[in-house]
Amino acid sequence: xxxxxxYENQPDKFSFDDNNLKLAVKIxxxxxxxxxxxxxxxxxxLAQKQxxxxxxxxxxxxxxxxxSVPYINVYEIATFYTMYNLSPVGKxxxxxxxxxxxxxxxxxxITSICKQKISPKQQELEDGKICSWxxxxxxxxxxxxxxxxxxxxxxEDLDEKNTIKIIDSLLNDKPLKSGSYRNRKSTAPExxxxxxxxxxx
Ligand code: FES
Numbered sequence: 001x002x003x004x005x006x007y008e009n010q011p012d013k014f015s016f017d018d019n020n021l022k023l024a025v026k027i028x029x030x031x032x033x034x035x036x037x038x039x040x041x042x043x044x045x046l047a048q049k050q051x052x053x054x055x056x057x058x059x060x061x062x063x064x065x066x067x068s069v070p071y072i073n074v075y076e077i078a079t080f081y082t083m084y085n086l087s088p089v090g091k092x093x094x095x096x097x098x099x100x101x102x103x104x105x106x107x108x109x110i111t112s113i114c115k116q117k118i119s120p121k122q123q124e125l126e127d128g129k130i131c132s133w134x135x136x137x138x139x140x141x142x143x144x145x146x147x148x149x150x151x152x153x154x155x156e157d158l159d160e161k162n163t164i165k166i167i168d169s170l171l172n173d174k175p176l177k178s179g180s181y182r183n184r185k186s187t188a189p190e191x192x193x194x195x196x197x198x199x200x201x
Contacts, residue, residue, distance in 0.1 A: 020046050020049075087123065095139070096135050096146075101143075141154055
């Protein structure tokens with residue numbers, strides 16, 4: 001992500017709300033006092049959740065103060081890991097896996113739908129500012145490809161038709177259910193069959 005993009009649209013202030021403050025204190029209790037800086041990743045995650053899926057620079061400063069560590073220590077972690085979003089991604093952030101197994105199963109069609117329906121460019125909010133998308137490497141659910149991750153949920157076994165329905169549901173702020181779109185249970189074979197193709201009892 002470009003630095004320019006990171007420095008746009010920044011709020012001046014950030015602090016944890018009451019609920020997250022309690023959670024942050026609980027997280028700190030898991031670490032010895034001398035190692036409390038190790039709590040930086042869960043705290044960044046809390047900040048991202050509180051702030052519509054992205055972490056403003058003010059939150060990085062706030063967490064640095066909260067942990068009594070230099071700002072740069074938190075900044076370098078927030079900018080290193082791709083699961084931390086440092087610019088607005090919308091209420092629904094669609095991450096499309098484009099690694100080989102998903103590509104072989106049609107991930108390119110899914111990125112085309114995102115380009116048409118959300119934005120021609122990755123990491124850019126659509127007009128309603130509710131949704132953005134990006135390509136990512138393997139989401140670890142290859143056997144259910146093609147796969148997209150929307151916020152914390154996986155949508156699996158997709159094709160063009162159901163991807164269009166899913167993206168439309170996000171744009172209408174009524175997200176469809178997550179999981180397999182071929183009615184598979186986790187990674188089990190379809191139609192309640194076992195690995196030999198026989199029907200389970
Ligand atoms: S290749 Fe897409 S989830 Fe692994």
